Amino acid sequence: MDRIVMMSRTAVRLRSLALLCGLWLPLAASGAGFPELGKMLEKGFLISAEARLLGDGGRSGEVLGAIEPGLQLSPASVSKAYLAAAALDRWGPQHRFTTRLVSAAELGADGVLRGDLILDGGGDPALASEGLWRLTQRLHQAGVREVEGRLVVSQWRFGPVECITTDRCQAQSRAANSYSALLSSAGVNHGNWCVNVAPGSAAGEPARVFSCDSQTLIVGIDNQLETRPPGSATEFSAERVTREDGDVMLLRGHIALDAAPRDVYRASGDPARQTARTLSAMLEQAGIAIGNGFVTSIEPPSASARTLAEVEGRTMQELLLHIMNYSNNFMADVLALNLVDTPRATLLQAGEAIQDYVAGLPDHGPVIMLSGSGLTTENRTSAQGANALLESMFHRTSLFPSFVASFQSPVNGVSRFIRRGSPLVQDHIMLKTGTLNQPHAVRAASGYFRTRSGRWGVFTVLVNGTASTPWLNWAQVLDPLSRDLERMIAAH
DSSP states (O other): OOOOBOOOHHHHHHHHHHHHHHHTSOOOOTTBTOTTGGGGGGGTOEEEEEEEEOOSGGGTTOEEEEESTTOOBOOGGGHHHHHHHHHHHHHOTTOOOEEEEEESSOBOTTSEEOSOEEEEOOOOTTOOHHHHHHHHHHHHHTTOOEESSOEEEEOOSSOSOOOOBHHHHHTTTEESSSTTOOOOTTOOGGGEEEEEEEOOSSTTSBOEEEESSSSSOOSEEEEEEEEEOTTOOOEEEEEEEEETTEEEEEEEEEEETTOOOEEEEEEOSOHHHHHHHHHHHHHHHTTOEETTOEEEESSOOOTTOEEEEEEEOOOHHHHHHHHHHTTOHHHHHHHHHHTOSSSSOOHHHHHHHHHHHHTTSTTOOOOBOSOSSSOSTTOBBOHHHHHHHHHHHHTOTTTHHHHHTTSBOTTTOSOGGGOOSOHHHHTTEEEEEEEEOSSSOEEEEEEEEEOTTOOEEEEEEEEEOOTTOOOOOHHHHHHHHHHHHHHHHHHO
């Protein structure tokens, strides 16, 4: 998926600093230890690569291959490995984020809350409809049957977060994808609307559209999706647009009468407002009336507000499994924003928090992180630096199991495109990948390997295209890399 970033003055200064620092780092001989991957240098690609062994006494740190290991390049979603390490360092594997329903109003014996009900967004990156439903049920169990005031969704910790990438800025008005979701500490369902699309009862009738999260539709629908006879091709488009009265899903095309229903996800125009609409529908279904509608707020609940219901999210190690395996950009950037200690956090501050963590790692060198997701194309690191991060986590006994579990093994990982190379390679490496296509192509891979004798190693390969090398796919990188890694794994 193509992503374009609008660069701030801060980003320009940081990028210049990193490139300058990179000039002072020693460069290994081109292709040393990576004879197959090194051939890409002749085609004009920029490469920073390093593979080395870990542990085993005096041989610790033995370099098996290197191509300009100190060169600063874009890591794309390999940035998420930095986020994972920083998050585990801050909170540990068992930390959970909590979402609460609070109020300073009096709850009468008749079940009427005589004021506002506030959802205090706790920055849970994985808050989903199930969590909102649990909150609703626990509110009902607390005796609430009616709210005289409003439902207030408070995103005081962060949100709405200023967009610094073109795709997220465009998503404020329209989106034809799910990955460009905007950010909020009170977001739900990864900042995405979900509708279920099914054929009508007969050919020629409109398709049927349902909400994935409510018995009634909670997002506007502009349905121009026609049902065609059985066996027909199913082809349709879905785009979310924001109008004066809120978000609307535009559905165009046709669906076969015998086609299976399917869920469609599109980024919402305002994740906090999406949460308010979703929670309002659930409260109504539970028989809890809201007297004065809903609003969103950037103000924290008052000090006198008491908790009426709360729900804990997934553990940190579960969050990281989803962030890393599925490379979820919404979850990654929301988690990164939680690293900022002050309210009203920005992505640049989140990136600075990751950089501060990296500054304490031995032998890492320069790094630029403007986001935790890697959507910001100004992110920069080197293969040498990324391997220093991996090695530091390897030696942290209490954190390493959760960290390494978030990397994929090609032989059974969720991403099919990484299943390349021999069975030996696929069964002996664990990696995180990164992909960008604009403003230049990036294919990056970083992770751990085990040799035939059981020794641990780390590897990072960052391949960046240029104006003269605009085309780059995963086969061009993973095929030669797998052959090079196979030799290293077999030889040790």
